[in-house]
Amino acid sequence: MEDNLSWTKDHPVSRVQWVPIEQIFANDYNPNSVAPPEMKLLEISIQSDGFTQPIVVWKIEKGYEVVDGFHRHKIGQKIRLSHLPIVVVNKDRKDKSDRIASTIRHNRARGKHQVGAMSDIVLELSRRNWNDKKIANELGMEDDEVLRLKQITGLAELFSDREFSEAWEAGTDSEDIL
Template identity: 55%
Template sequence: MDEVMLSIFEIFNYLTEVKKLYTELSLDEQVSILNEIKLFLKDLSPFKDEPVDCVLWKKVEDILPNSYNPNKVAPPEYKLLKHSILHDGYTQPIVTIKVDGKYEIVDGFHRAKVGALETIKKRTYGHIPITVLGNNNSNIKDRMASTIRHNRARGKHEVTLMVDLVKELIERGWEDENIIKELGMSKDEVLRLKQISGLPELFKNRQFSKSWNILKK
């Protein structure tokens, strides 16, 4: 028992010394070390395959928006979001994928936008909490699909941007079946978005029923 107590005492002294050294570091060094510790613990975690198991703090300027998010927040909701983060703090991280040393937003664009406001930025020392998706989302089509899944899970998306996104996925080689499966849409939803686009090329590979043929007398 005495040996155990001695070991605990030694560990406590060691941690106290580490804490002292840590407080003498610059803010950037402190944040970097914290992120490294979290990544180290993630490797040991039984939940390491879940992105939320490791929340990192990254600088605002390292967080990039994407060009395909069909989610829009109305002014009252955005105002409430700012109020919530201002008073309650960040309760949800921004979902990202690492691209060329930066972090592209998959979900949480408006939370990241609030984080760039001076009031919030000052409080978080210019950093934003993020989670990072795995390599299975490194492909642009997979990132687009992931963004839509996050938006649809909340029941929010803008039809016009959804049309553009479906069009782009089709142009990138996705079949209707891929869109239905990956975006959680029905066959009718995909067809309706194609119809709204008014672009005939979206139907170039579609087989129509012969029941529309006019019978000759």
């Protein structure tokens, strides 16, 4: 009996396509970094084995924006490939916040992020009116992790929507201090 694979059409990996490299753009929010020895190894891997994983992209007005595969894209540019393998995710969603969240989900499932860059991501999503709960849910974080990342980026802007108790006031007399 032959297995019915009709359900595979719903998965991006079933729709790999090769597109001209000039239609693929790096994102400006990837918090991952790869050390030079690993980048060299990735280049050797691509040159020796070819692309074994497509680059995950999001359709944008001028082409495609990298969601996952930032460093594979970079190597493709370096070795001057004309086309790269891609899969498109979330065709129905257009907001940059959704692209950022998708990148973080892909990256966090695999490895580590730079703390400063993750703080910047939390700041960006906060500026885009995502509340702490949504940030935590969409990025696979605990509530206290979101709080710590907000503290790194800067308290004033990130907590401007919170009410704080005015339990004490600064006085001008030296007697007020004592």
